[in-house]
Amino acid sequence: MHGEAQFEDVIREHQGFVFRTLVRLTGSREHVEDLAQEVFLRLYRGMESFRGDAKMTTYLYRITLNVAQDEWKRRKKEQSYTSFDDPDAGWEDRLAGAGGDAEQMLSSKQRMAGLERALGELSEAERQVIVMFHQEELTYEKIAEVLSLPLNTVRTHLHRGRKKLKERLREGRTACAMTA
Amino acid sequence: MRDDGVNCEELQRALRGDQVLRGGRKLTKDESAHVDECDACTEMLLTLALDAKPEVSIPADFAARVAAMTPGRQEKHEMTRTPRPWGVISGMAVVLVVLVVCFAGSPPANSWVGLVFVMLVATEIAGLALWLGPKWRGR
Numbered sequence: 001m002h003g004e005a006q007f008e009d010v011i012r013e014h015q016g017f018v019f020r021t022l023v024r025l026t027g028s029r030e031h032v033e034d035l036a037q038e039v040f041l042r043l044y045r046g047m048e049s050f051r052g053d054a055k056m057t058t059y060l061y062r063i064t065l066n067v068a069q070d071e072w073k074r075r076k077k078e079q080s081y082t083s084f085d086d087p088d089a090g091w092e093d094r095l096a097g098a099g100g101d102a103e104q105m106l107s108s109k110q111r112m113a114g115l116e117r118a119l120g121e122l123s124e125a126e127r128q129v130i131v132m133f134h135q136e137e138l139t140y141e142k143i144a145e146v147l148s149l150p151l152n153t154v155r156t157h158l159h160r161g162r163k164k165l166k167e168r169l170r171e172g173r174t175a176c177a178m179t180a
Numbered sequence: 181m182r183d184d185g186v187n188c189e190e191l192q193r194a195l196r197g198d199q200v201l202r203g204g205r206k207l208t209k210d211e212s213a214h215v216d217e218c219d220a221c222t223e224m225l226l227t228l229a230l231d232a233k234p235e236v237s238i239p240a241d242f243a244a245r246v247a248a249m250t251p252g253r254q255e256k257h258e259m260t261r262t263p264r265p266w267g268v269i270s271g272m273a274v275v276l277v278v279l280v281v282c283f284a285g286s287p288p289a290n291s292w293v294g295l296v297f298v299m300l301v302a303t304e305i306a307g308l309a310l311w312l313g314p315k316w317r318g319r
Contacts, residue, residue, distance in 0.1 A: 004250060007247045007250060008246075011242070011246055011247060016236070023234045023236055032236070112229060115229050134227070134231050135234075166223070170216055
């Protein structure tokens with residue numbers, strides 16, 4: 001590659017995907033701009049070896065997933081060191097069903113928040129497959145290529161992930177109803 | 181329709197119409213309880229929620245800023261800042277000396293001086309080739 005202007009076009013074309021995926025996979029909007037920047041700089045470093053746009057997008061997807069995974073692990077580690085006594089930790093918000101009235105629990109925002117929480121409890125592979133399939137509308141074949149997994153494994157992850165989400169959403173709702 | 185009085189088709193139409201997920205209207209308690217019990221409605225709600233793309237705000241200058249940070253630009257600066265013409269300069273100096281010695285005095289016939297000249301020229305050309313070769317390839 002590739003002039004600076006050309007690379008800028010590549011960024012413009014794919015920045016939506018990168019931002020959305022990072023937000024969904026890390027479960028937070030914090031530092032998302034820094035993470036997206038890291039994704040594109042890594043892409044630039046690897047760009048010399050690409051001969052086609054298809055390979056480049058596959059590589060971009062992989063980098064995005066890797067960066068999101070690293071951030072996810074970092075945050076989990078940080079959370080494990082956070083004390084319950086920490087006033088800034090916001091445990092009340094994180095614990096399902098704490099506070100809030102029953103009416104609020106039925107709102108779409110609560111449902112979406114519950115879904116984000118439930119997504120965070122899935123395995124890495126399940127979460128990645130679900131986000132790529134649903135949010136980014138990638139085909140099974142493309143997901144298999146990006147994750148270097150057999151097609152059937154992708155299908156299995158999607159099926160299991162959806163099943164777990166359904167169960168966890170129902171469990172969460174039941175917990176909400178009991179605490180309300 | 182199940183026996184809880186909620187019509188699945190109507191509820192799913194409302195879900196598909198994005199009224200619920202976008203916060204246009206809240207599910208009633210009965211509808212919410214129905215969603216928890218009815219597999220088809222749960223599936224529908226889950227699919228719609230997962231399909232929904234999270235709203236993100238991307239700074240307008242993000243692409244330009246990141247493109248400006250690419251290492252390519254820094255490398256170009258380094259290349260123009262540190263030209264190394266010493267090989268060419270010394271090569272040209274040797275050529276000048278050889279030419280002066282060859283043509284200013286009497287022509288060196290079959291003497292050791294002639295041999296040295298020839299060796300000098302050969303060495304100089306070889307040196308230039310070795311020195312400049314990788315540089316030209318890099319451009």
